[in-house]
Amino acid sequence: MIEQVERVAAFCAGDVGGNPAGVYLGTAMPDEADMRRVAAQVGYSETVFAVPAGAGGGWRVRYFSPESEVPFCGHATIALGAVLALKHGDGSYRLTTNHAEIAVRGARRGDTIAATLQSPPTSSGPAPQALVDEALALFGYTAADLDPRLPPALANGGAGHLVIALKSRELLAAMRYDLDAGRTLMRREGFATIVIVHAEGAQRFHARNPFASGGVYEDPATGAGAAALAGYLRDGGWPHGGAIDIVQGEDMGVPCHLHVDIGPEPGSPVQVSGSARLIA
Known part of the structure; x- marks a missing residue:
């Protein structure tokens, strides 16, 4: 096979x-x-x-x-x-x-x-404070590192994610965590990944996606996470203008680009686009 x-x-x-x-x-x-x-x-x-x-x-x-x-x-x-x-x-x-x-x-x-x-339908809601505190401690962040415009949230675009938005690109680059501790948290909560982002602008995001639930330290491009993030932005009234671009994998040396088109209807699927090539 x-x-x-x-x-x-x-x-x-x-x-x-x-x-x-x-x-x-x-x-x-x-x-x-x-x-x-x-x-x-x-x-x-x-x-x-x-x-x-x-x-x-x-x-x-x-x-x-x-x-x-x-x-x-x-x-x-x-x-x-x-x-x-x-x-x-x-x-x-x-x-x-x-x-x-x-x-x-x-x-x-x-x-x-x-x-x-x-994508499948999307949904989002506030993340419990105790879970946010636990996740921040896992990655070595504090509440002062968060972007106040995008509060931590539970989001789903076919799989469950925790969304954490940071106020600087430097904080995103510094992301580190213990794989076993991350696996325990993500599997307990049913998260596919934790979506950690920095908003460079209203329509351009940098992202990192720890995937400890699947035994992977970090995913260089995460379409399910992009769909969940897009649904969350729509739910929160973020000025996305109907689409966002996500740059991911830079800190791994594996640059990736995801484009997401976001319709106006709450909860509706989104469209995630990108290019692909065969690996020899």
């Missing part, structure tokens, strides 16, 4: 960077134990498994990190869109996750593939 996994870098910054994902296309969904084993062998933060959904069309998908299954993964969905475009032609493909009906669109552009996912 491992030989059937394509390796794709998603949310590339031009012809560099991008978050690698494994993409398995098959005729029947493998056993869960096999998917866990393959995801661990591939070793990327996520591997997506996709098979035809049946008479209704589309694809049934599941996502696995090296340590666990996750409900939704944005960069693996972008990678899947790229592989579907290469194998089945440019177009839009319906996807059924464990919890939602979503879609991905892929179109070849020379050596790269442009892809856009439609």
Whole structure:
């Protein structure tokens, strides 16, 4: 099975960077134990498994990190869109996750593939103060480091996240934490990642996403986190102008770029776009 996994870098910054994902296309969904084993062998933060959904069309998908299954993964969905475009032609493909009906669109552009996912519905709400205090202590931050315009929040765009906004780019660059302690907190709270951001402007954000729940110290590009952040910004009345750009992975030396289009209806899905390329 491992030989059937394509390796794709998603949310590339031009012809560099991008978050690698494994993409398995098959005729029947493998056993869960096999998917866990393959995801661990591939070793990327996520591997997506996709098979035809049946008479209704589309694809049934599941996502696995090296340590666990996750409900939704944005960069693996972008990678899947790229592989579907290469194998089945440019177009839009319906996807059924464990919890939602979503879609991905892929179109070849020379050596790269442009892809856009439609997220599951979004939601957000205030984060309990005790949880905020615990998370700040985990990363070595204090309340004085927070951006008062964007209070800490619980946000979901297909997977659960804690959003923490910092008042300077330097504070974001200094992010450090203990992986085991982060794993304990994130798994207890059901977080896919913690989304730590700095707002360079109303429509441009820098982000880092610790992914300890999946056994990964940091994800260089996180489409699910971008969707959750976008829903949170819309819910809070942030002046996003209908779209935001997110720069991620810089502090890892893996530059990534995510673009998110945000519709006006509260709770509605958002569209997360980026480019992808096959990894030799």
